[in-house]
Every structure is written in structure tokens, then in C-alpha cells.
Amino acid sequence: MPRQHLLPVAVFLLFFSVLISPAQRDLFVGDETKYGQVVREMRATGAFFLPTLNGTPFTHKPPLHFWAVDLLTFPLGIYSTWAFVLPSIAAFAFLLWLMWRRGGPLAAYVCGTSLLIWGSAQTARMDVAFTALIALGLLQMEKFFERDDRRALLWCGVALGAATLVKGPMAIVIGLLLFLLESLRRRRLPRGGDALSLLVMIVLPLLWFVPAVLMGGESYARDVMVKQTVGRAIASWVHKAPPWYYLERLPLSLFPWFFLALASAVALWRTHRFLINWILAVLLPYSLMSSKLDVYMMAMIPAVALLVAEGVRVGVRWARGANLMAIGIVFVGAIAGGVKMPREFESVTGVNGLIAFTLVVSVVAFIIAARASLVTSTIAAGAVPVAALLFVAIYLLPFVNGFGSTQALVTVLQRQRVAPEEIALYAAPYLWTRDLPRSLERVVYADPETLLRTKPSLIVTSRGHAKEIAPALAGYRKVDEVRMIGKWFDVYRR
Numbered sequence: 001m002p003r004q005h006l007l008p009v010a011v012f013l014l015f016f017s018v019l020i021s022p023a024q025r026d027l028f029v030g031d032e033t034k035y036g037q038v039v040r041e042m043r044a045t046g047a048f049f050l051p052t053l054n055g056t057p058f059t060h061k062p063p064l065h066f067w068a069v070d071l072l073t074f075p076l077g078i079y080s081t082w083a084f085v086l087p088s089i090a091a092f093a094f095l096l097w098l099m100w101r102r103g104g105p106l107a108a109y110v111c112g113t114s115l116l117i118w119g120s121a122q123t124a125r126m127d128v129a130f131t132a133l134i135a136l137g138l139l140q141m142e143k144f145f146e147r148d149d150r151r152a153l154l155w156c157g158v159a160l161g162a163a164t165l166v167k168g169p170m171a172i173v174i175g176l177l178l179f180l181l182e183s184l185r186r187r188r189l190p191r192g193g194d195a196l197s198l199l200v201m202i203v204l205p206l207l208w209f210v211p212a213v214l215m216g217g218e219s220y221a222r223d224v225m226v227k228q229t230v231g232r233a234i235a236s237w238v239h240k241a242p243p244w245y246y247l248e249r250l251p252l253s254l255f256p257w258f259f260l261a262l263a264s265a266v267a268l269w270r271t272h273r274f275l276i277n278w279i280l281a282v283l284l285p286y287s288l289m290s291s292k293l294d295v296y297m298m299a300m301i302p303a304v305a306l307l308v309a310e311g312v313r314v315g316v317r318w319a320r321g322a323n324l325m326a327i328g329i330v331f332v333g334a335i336a337g338g339v340k341m342p343r344e345f346e347s348v349t350g351v352n353g354l355i356a357f358t359l360v361v362s363v364v365a366f367i368i369a370a371r372a373s374l375v376t377s378t379i380a381a382g383a384v385p386v387a388a389l390l391f392v393a394i395y396l397l398p399f400v401n402g403f404g405s406t407q408a409l410v411t412v413l414q415r416q417r418v419a420p421e422e423i424a425l426y427a428a429p430y431l432w433t434r435d436l437p438r439s440l441e442r443v444v445y446a447d448p449e450t451l452l453r454t455k456p457s458l459i460v461t462s463r464g465h466a467k468e469i470a471p472a473l474a475g476y477r478k479v480d481e482v483r484m485i486g487k488w489f490d491v492y493r494r
Helices: 003-017 031-045 064-076 081-103 105-113 115-120 127-147 150-167 170-186 192-234 245-253 258-268 273-288 294-314 319-339 351-371 374-404 407-416 438-442 448-454 463-469
Strands: 423-426 458-462 477-484 487-493
Touching: 003 081, 003 105, 003 374, 031 064, 031 081, 064 081, 064 150, 081 105, 081 115, 081 127, 081 294, 105 115, 105 294, 105 374, 115 127, 115 294, 115 374, 127 150, 127 170, 127 273, 127 294, 150 170, 150 192, 170 192, 170 273, 170 294, 245 258, 245 273, 245 294, 258 273, 258 294, 258 319, 273 294, 294 374, 319 351, 319 374, 351 374, 374 407, 407 458, 407 477, 407 487, 423 448, 423 463, 448 463, 458 463, 463 487
Parallel strands: 423 458
Antiparallel strands: 458 487, 477 487
């Protein structure tokens, strides 16, 4: 293959790689099964404008992502994994196009092989769509500052407003902070015409939020504004971490590009300040927030990818060494996995094959990265972890489904032969599998008061939360147990 075709082919193969796992997997326990229930209720009740979870308005996320999934369930079915992951796959394709257009195919490749983005592109979460819209908006902002193009600034407001409808107001915070940093750097005072973009950015989500508040009432508004927005920012009840959390986690969040990104940032920070400020505009506000998750750093990865692509283009110092280090980490990780393999993985067919495959690919990639051109070296560094995860998607997905989805719980419930209306789940995941018996849609997701009042025939509870419903469990005996995502859930029968 001619060298000039290698990188474009790598990008196209990268896109097709995210189409493998959705054909075989179920939604996984956590946000995915929760979103499955939200969409299931949208279909059942017609609550399109104000989605609900367990009959209560769902305030954790804005509705744009759920609207897209809900519409896709009409042609694909409500128990099609594709209906839930296609928005992320489409956003992934759009993000690759954006990066290619701004920084060439290498920027697209680096962005797409960032494991945080590559993995999320195959999920029912809205993070890739959020990141793609932020990237679109901030690239329009760059165009505005470079060319004084007010139309670009207006499109920036539209993109960030849409991103807010996908995942919340941090899109606006990131945009405003970057605008401030760039204005200070360029010594440009805000002008009256800039306000139109700000107006669009705020009004667009309000077109949904104001009617939603009128429909949901005061309690809905308070939950969205006080608990989900202000609460997560200053006094989170979940995912609390100190301000330096993301600095410690960046090597993992940006893998496999952390070392090359660091080398590029050191070499290019004077000439590519917009990208550096973009990274800061993501890192600083999220670091100050009380609630922290690694996935929040995804919004900086497009800037990192553009920086890395430029660093490779100019041949920054230590670039090849950074690629070799990333490959070496995967190699060492495979050895460590073989030496200290968790007991539950020892009997799984294909795990040893995964380790052997990863070791071989790492050695081959290390040789290529050490001897080939810097661009080819970078392709090799990005290909190794993706190749290992593709092995999992092709050969180990049945095991992953059994470990991470609600398949095992569905099997346990069917074995008990209890009417679905007599089954109550407490602190347990929402049921979702591709072949879910439709009768199990009628199980009850209960709170402690409901359990005491109704006394269902069967109760499933997280082992860690069983004490919270101890009075309700009086008169029940434990009849089964199931493990999902490393946590134990117990089944009690009256």
C-alpha cells in the first residue's frame, strides 16, 4: 500500500471497528440500562417532551439524546442495541470528520483511537455527541477569532446550545471560559455583536426547559437547577473527588496519547495557544466541580488530537519515545493480566488467547514504531490497544454480556416462576436484554416504603443496600444470588 494511503485507510478501518460490538452485546448495567428504561417509558406513556424514570420526571440529563434513541426504536425496535448506540456512532463519525477537516487524517486517527472516545462510541451514553458538538462550537470560535467571522461565532452558539440539550450546561461554561481566555490572550474586549451568540446559546436549551418546567412543576425545576446542576457542582452526593483528581487521572483518560500529548504541549504551547486554552477550558471548571468522572475529560480530547497531530507533523522531541512507551504499557499490562488474572476470568475461553494476541501485536507494533516513519509509528501506537479491545468484542463478548448486562438476573427471575407484578427490585439495575421476556417489563422498581406496604412475593436487592430494607425483608428467605459488574445481588422469596 502506498504510504500516503496508509493513514486514510487506518481512519476508515477505525470507524468500522466501532460497528462490531453493537451487533452482539446487550446494554450494560448502570447508565445504559437506566437509559433503556427511560426510553421504554417514553414509548409506553408518550412522555416525549418530559421523559420519566419509574414514572418520575427524569432530571439527570436533558432529553435530546433520548429523543434520538426513541425515534430510532420505531424502525429498529425497543430491544435493539443499535437503536441505543447509533447516536454515539453517528457522533463518532462526525467527530472524525471534524478532526480530519481541521487537522488532517492524523488528527482524526488520534482522536478516534483515544480509548475514552473509541469505547464510548459503542455505548448508549451521550458523551461522544456532547464532545462532537462542543468541538464543532469551539472550532467555530477559533474561526471567529482568526477571521473575525461573526457568522462563525453564531454557529458556535448554536452548537454549544445543542450540546447543552444533550448533556447539560457545562458546554456553555466551557465555551464562555475559552472565549474569555482567548479574549485576554488577544487583548480583545467583548463587543455588543458577541452577545447574539451568547443569546442563541442560552435560548436554544430554554426552548425545551421552560415548557418542561411548566409541565413538571416547581419540584421538577428545583431538582434540575438545585440538585442536578448546582448540587453536582458544589456539593455532589456522587462521584466526589478532590480538585487534583483529573491531573492524576490524565494518563488514563488520554491513553494512549498522554505522553505524546505532553511532548507536543511542551513544544507547541507558544504557537498553538488556542488548543492549550481549549484544554484548560475543560480541565479547570471540571476540576472545581465536586462531582468527577473520567469521561468528563472527553471534551478536551479533540484539542489533544489536534495538538498531537501537529506535534507529529513537525517532529517534536520525544515523539517516538512517547509512542514506544504507550505500546510498552499495553505489553506490560498483558503480562500482568496473565500473572495476576482474577479468579472469575481463569476459566473463560479466550482470555489466554487475548493475552497472547496482545503480546504479539505489541511486539510487532513496537518494532514498527521504533523503525518506521513518525506517522507510521503513531499509527502503530494507536492500533495496539484498539486491536486488543477488538479481540474482546469478537471473541469474548458473550462473557462480557454475562458479566456486565442483566442477562444473569433475567435468568434468575425466570427460574423463580413468579408473576412479574409480584417481583420487586430495590437498588438493582433496570432490566434490559435483547431477548427480554415482555412480561418482565411489569416488574416493580420499589422503594423501602413500597416494599413494606405491598409485600411482593420476590425481592431482589443489592447486597450492599440490604440493610436499608431489613424491616421489609422480615418473613423472606434468601433463595438465590447473582453477580453483575462485580457486585452481588440477593434474591429473597416470601
